[in-house]
Amino acid sequence: MTFRIASRLATLPKPATIAMAARARELRAEGEDVISLALGQPDFPSPPEAIEAAYAAGLAGDTGYPPIPGQKALIDAIIHKFKRDNDLTVTSDRIMVANGGKQVIYNAFAATLDDGDEVIVPAPYWVSYPLIARMLGGTAVEIPCPEENGFRPDAATIKAAITPKTRWLVLNFPNNPTGAILERHDLEAIADVLRDAPHVLVMSDEIYEHLTFDGRRHLSILQxxxxxxxxxxxxxxxAKAYAMTGWRVGFACGPMPLIKAMIAVQGNTTSGVCTLAQAGSAAALKGGLDRIEQMRETYQRRRDTMVEALQAIPGLTCAVPEGAFYVYPGVGGLIGGTSASGRLLDTDVAFAEALLEEAHVATVPGTAFGFSPYLRLSCAASDDQLAEACRRIEGFVKGIRKT
Ligand SMILES: Cc1ncc(COP(=O)(O)O)c(C=O)c1O
Known part of the structure; x- marks a missing residue:
């Protein structure tokens, strides 16, 4: 019998981030020395106060089912975070906790999208917005954010993309994969467009808010x-600012009816978030920002090293990311060439595959983020690994024959 899976899943492409990481693992298992810059996984330990609080919660018997929206201690810590980091006063009925930022997105789309509803996603985008929207019957409408515009969405382009079927506009700044940040005037222009489109909701994914460089500060559209x-x-x-990817804790602040509907989705899926992970997250949020500042400085230093090394490679271009922990070099000057082992580099997907097979550096092609021809390289690796990855990329590029 051929096993039949639901068509909404069968027609979804496999996220390229995961595919590249899986191929890197296979090569490693074969004994190859692979440097993987494919995943957005901070290479720092989780805060000790989070681990201690989780342990203490377990010993204290905090091991029953959690309240579906989130535990009070964590919700209070989130209210404190919004005041401290964003100067926003929010109330507990506007907050929910989920299993990672990803489940927040799932809950929001599941709670609001009917078949054919449109979600505007500025590209380059984190892979999951269009995939989750499509899995739930929505249609992703991609709008380009060209490099000449600092990879920012233009308000006029957003306006032109809005139709009566538009349900959401997704904003993710600091952006994965480009690191672009929106300034106050960018946000004001977008807000003006939204005032003329009262049927459109805004999903502002601010998971990289603390990772901003060169003195820039993140500003939320809610502010x-x-x-x-x-x-x-x-x-x-x-996950990102606190290096707690495996704890699977994300949260959202939004209008009460939406949060209520998202809680209903969660009640019918996961029943809430692991109590110990919630206790640890509350401790981390209350633990201050010093540790984040140290990570931010490290990411900025790595960004500088990466950008300098990549810009020096003939054929590559590399914009300077303003935040997050990726670099997004352009490979347009090398497309159409042939790698040293004879692979035709006709797309950034072919480029990333050849780079992995021949130089053993795992990256993610821009195609995965809806914006080609680019590569995303994560800076969440040691300085030595990053320097070696750049050397390998340089060697790979030098071997490319242009026709
Ligand atoms: C922009 C963005 N939002 C959300 C997430 C998901 O984070 P979490 O691990 O909390 O699900 C990621 C993870 O890569 C991300 O890059």
Whole structure:
């Protein structure tokens, strides 16, 4: 019997981030020395206060089912975080905790999308927005954010993409994969467009908010346009800033009816988030920002090293990321060439595959982020690994024959 899976899943492409990491693992298992810059996984330990709080919660018997929206201690810590980091006063009925930022997105789309509803996703984008929207019957409408525009969405382009079927506009700044940040004037222009489109909700994924460089500060659209609060869902989580990817804790702040509907989705899926992970997350959020500042400085230093090395490779271009922990070099000057082992590099997918097979550096092609021809390289690796990866990329590029 051929096993039949649901068509909404069967027609979804496999996220390239995961595919590249899987191929890197296979090569490693074969004994190859692979440097993987494919995943957005911080290479720092989780805060000790989080681990201690989780352990203490377990010993204290905090091991029963959690309240579906999240435990009070964590919700209080999230309210404290919004005040401390964003100067926003929020109430507990506007907050929910989920199994990672990813489940917040799932809950939001599951709670709001009917078949054919449109989700505007500025590209380059983190792979999961269009995939989750499509899995739930929505249609992703991609709008380009060209490099000449600093990889930022243009308000006029957003306006032109809005139709009566538009349900959401996704904003993810600091951006994965480009590191682009929106300035106040960018947010004001977008808010103006939204004021003329009262049927459109805004998903503002701010999970990289603390990782901003060169003195820049993240600004939330909720701060800039408080009059739109009844349509803005702010998403955040413990994974990136607190190096807590495996704890699977994300959270959202949004309008009450939306949060209520998202809690209903969660009640029918996961029943909430692991109690110990919630206790650890509350401790981390209350633990101050010093540790994050140290990580931020490290990421900025690595970014500088990577950008300098990549810009020096003829044929590559590399914009300077303003935040997050990736670099996004352009490979347009090398497309159409042939690698030293004879692979035709006709797309950035072919480029990334050849780079992995021949130089053993795992990256993710821009195609995965809806914006080619680029590669995303994560800076969440040691300085030595990053320097070696750049040397290998240089060697690989030098071997390319142009026709
Ligand atoms: C922009 C963005 N949002 C959300 C997430 C998901 O984070 P979590 O691990 O909390 O699900 C990621 C993870 O890569 C991300 O890059």
């Amino acid at each position: 800039v346009a408080p009059d739109l609060a009844e349509r803005i869902l702010v998403i955040n989580g413990m």
